[in-house]
Amino acid sequence: MSYPTNYDDVVHQLQGAGLLPRLPLETGRIRRCPVAGDRERRGWYSLAEIVRDDGLCLLVGSYGIWHGTDNHAQKIVLDDSQRFSDEQMQALKAKLAEDRRRADGLRRVEAERAAQEASRMWQRLSPTGDSGYLRRKGVAAHGVRFTPQGNLALPLLDAGGRLHGLQIIYADQRKKGRDKDFWPRGLAKKGHFFLLGGSPDELLLVAEGYATAASLHEATGLPVAVAFDAGNLLPVAQALHKRYRRCKLLICGDDDYLSAGNPGRSAANTAALAVGGEWLLPQFAAERPTDRKGPTDFNDLHLAEGVHVVRSQIEARLQQLGWRASRPSAATDPSPAQPDQPQLINDPREMDSRYTLIYGGNGLVFDHKHHMLLDIADLRNACCDKEYVRQWQRSPNRQAAFLHNVGFDPTGKDPDIRCNLWSGWPTTPKPGDCSRLLDLLQYLCGEDPNFVALYQWLLKWLAYPIQHPGAKMMSAVVMHGPQGVGKNLFFEAVRAIYGRYGRIVNQQAIEDKFNDWASGRLFLVADEVVARQELYHVKNLLKCFITGEWIRINPKNQAAHEERNHINMVFLSNENLPVVLESDDRRHCVIWTPAKLEYKFYAEVKAEIDAGGIAALHDYLLQLDLGDFGPHTPPPVTEAKVELIDTSRDSTERFWLAWSRGELDGVPVLPCRSEDLYKLFKSWADRNGYQRYPPSNLMLNRVGRFQGVAKKILRYDAGGSIKQATFIWPPGVEAPPDRKQSEWLGHCAGLFIDGSAQWRRGTAANWAET
Incomplete structure (x- = not known):
């Protein structure tokens, strides 16, 4: 070599x-x-x-x-x-840049593989166990899991709760020269963290390692985020700041007093500055050694001087900053289930942190615990003592926000949203059996010749917004066909994954002027919602839901407001024409379903759902490999879509296609006067059973917008005299270069009139024979 x-x-x-x-x-x-x-x-x-x-x-x-x-x-x-040389340096820089891009792509693939592998491992680990590490550090297990060997496993999570890898802390004090490792190889650590103590309300501590975070949490009862090391403090603080915008962040760093530049202190300071937070290092009563490493973090302080010293130093720093926390809760699992009932107010001290007055909201208040808007009268009724509200209204610490600061933002990326209607993912994925549900979806796609590609696209379309909460897919699914085939059964299972952020809507809801049902939604199933040509307001509203950036929410008895659109839609129908598609449509995936199966198959699907199939489907979609699939990935062009586009054509478009393709025997495809074209159109519409058709101005304006068509006022020779008229000029037709245009246009107009008359006579004769 x-x-x-x-x-x-x-x-x-x-x-x-x-x-x-x-x-x-x-x-x-x-x-x-x-x-x-x-x-x-x-x-x-x-x-x-x-x-x-x-x-x-x-x-x-x-x-x-x-x-x-x-x-x-x-x-x-x-x-x-x-x-x-200079030329070689330029070539070298270009090669290194390409190498970096290639390496970044490989790292993303490797990180996705590592995340899936870590998720599978996490599910197999035990939530209970014993560890020598915990005994040495004098702390308890808070939401961690255990390997059979007694090692600890901590999940590396992003702000949306997705697991990207594990930190393994060994039971013995040393293994391979260290007591912890990240697993599996290739995981993405940057900006990912582990949270002790549940979702924070107003104050969040951030520490480097688990033992330090556990000591802080046990001392104060406050939520603490584990950043895993000093280098990750800054990206973790930034991720937490985006996710919990109302929270103040206190970075509890390590005092690496023997290391050059004190990296623990420097990292804590940098992270705090980046997010407008503050930082704190532990203070030790005894002098620390200089010939060897001494105590550096809050866990060392806990072991050396007691957990009460940790508590007193944190509380002193908070008092110095003027930061107040509502009564801390006991240490819990990092993602406890939220109680499905209102949390009433029996302590006036939580009013300032829990509620925000909506300025200009006509008496609206935002509840940060339940992530909802309510009338101030409801707030009074929720208090054990109505004096609480009067005290809150006089409080100098009372919070206020504008109506545009209220929004639904599962992504956590909108800097304007201070009052977020998103309260976190409402359901918990669990590994299990969802094979019959997947069989049902595959069967529903089975009528299309390219059903495998259609099935894979639809799976990824369903999985992407589950893996990326708040992602807006720039397409919608239309599934129509015979009754009882299982359309609703499958998509209601998907909607159940979204909990209160999903909804089934009907025609009445779509057409109602009060549309607060659309507020705070991620997934809508439109059941038998028909957008006919004449229902322009319904068509426009549905277009807004599918690709619009904003939705105007108009609640009853409350001020209307706009929300960013995070809705993804599925249309289910037994109709042949559930929606009207334009010929160049790019936003709909259309699926025509096959005939109904035996009752036994649907009974098996329902039994699977009752046995935890929805949680299993959630887990399956969460782990699905998306490859390069994204919100703008176009839907496949199915046979059902081609047929629906053809069925959706109005009388004007059908007439134009018939004439321009030469299907009207005897009528030449040449420039013609608009009035003559409209007369022919009316005859054609009468012959084809249209009881109503558009007036001439609307019909001709629509024709003028067809691709390649020219509609313009031109001069033409009408039997020796020059006249002026509006001409419709079909695409692909050119005037002969050796003839004067006005003379040629007059000739074309005459041919069109004669051909139209011949077609009418021929059609009438055919009808008479019939």
């Missing part, structure tokens, strides 16, 4: 900086490696092989050692004989 010319020199540079890379060196992406005198894998290098024009192969790249948020990057040094 041949190595680059400067291979040995690069190895010496890495080792000289304290890195202990595994040999031979690897290229293509960032590699982590141990550092001399440190059990953590803080070292890193990123190398690429470059061949110069003269054939010399060299290693280039950079390396460093992570300290807090600084990677201390250094470039590989080349000697004078190894340097590149």
